[in-house]
Amino acid sequence: MPSVEALLERLLAGDVRGFDLLYERYEGPLFRFIRRHHPQQQDAEDVLHEAFLALLREGDAARRAVSLRAWLFQVTRNLCLNRHRARRRGTRAVSDHPQPPGVSASVPDPYHALEHAQAQQSLFAALAALPGELAELYQLRVSGLSYDEMASVLAVPVGTVKSRMHTMVSRLREEIHRDL
């Protein structure tokens, strides 16, 4: 599997296939991250559009980045924040509520299925209740970013990332186990 840096070079050399492969890799994580900021589909699509075009328009900056993945999330986050500022919204970054999921196919029997469904509902409710900065931290973490990369994206020290991770986990744990 080619590295994201190699794909960027293909893209900057004019190979649209480089874009296709980068898009395939980052569409999901970036779009979910954007939706934490902008629940509206159209807004999120616009931000995603600009984020990918930034790869082309700011190719040299992307090349110089220590981690291209972190750079892409950072650009995306800035676009989200700029959009918020432009619209002067005072809403919280997280306002979307995940729908209660169906029963997972991996759960073998009705008792465990019910137990799992309850746990899942509690988990999603807890995730939806996370405040903005913890919600985006969660999204970055489940997108596979390291602590250093998250610190780079959020423009905070690594120590702050660790501290927020602890806070996030504590919040989730409290929310989930209060409901169960």
Place this chain on the structure above:
Amino acid sequence: MTCEVVVPELIGFHFGILAAEPRGRVEAHLLDCGSCLRTFLALKHDLECPADDVAPSAAARDRLRRAVVHELEAARARPRRRWEAPLALAIGATAALVAVLVVQNIATGPGAPPRTVATSASMHPK
């Protein structure tokens, strides 16, 4: 470590924030306890694949791809970048200056014909 103690720690375990000792205890428990392992795997799945899994529309994907193709074509069609014209001018000027210096050096340096000869020849034509 009992299941009641382990289960609340599973989120921290998943996100890698447990200290070495409790992490080791959770790992050891998960190896022995099928129920907690199942709970952990379900939790991991739910954390990484949330139910509100969303995606951009096909129209948005097409719009973006068209924009990228357009940008790439525009970059190909663009004859020169902004810095290329001044750079070409600077190189040209430098080359002209070097040429002048070389000619001057040849005309006045060692081995060059003495000016007086040329001058006297021109003063006394045959």
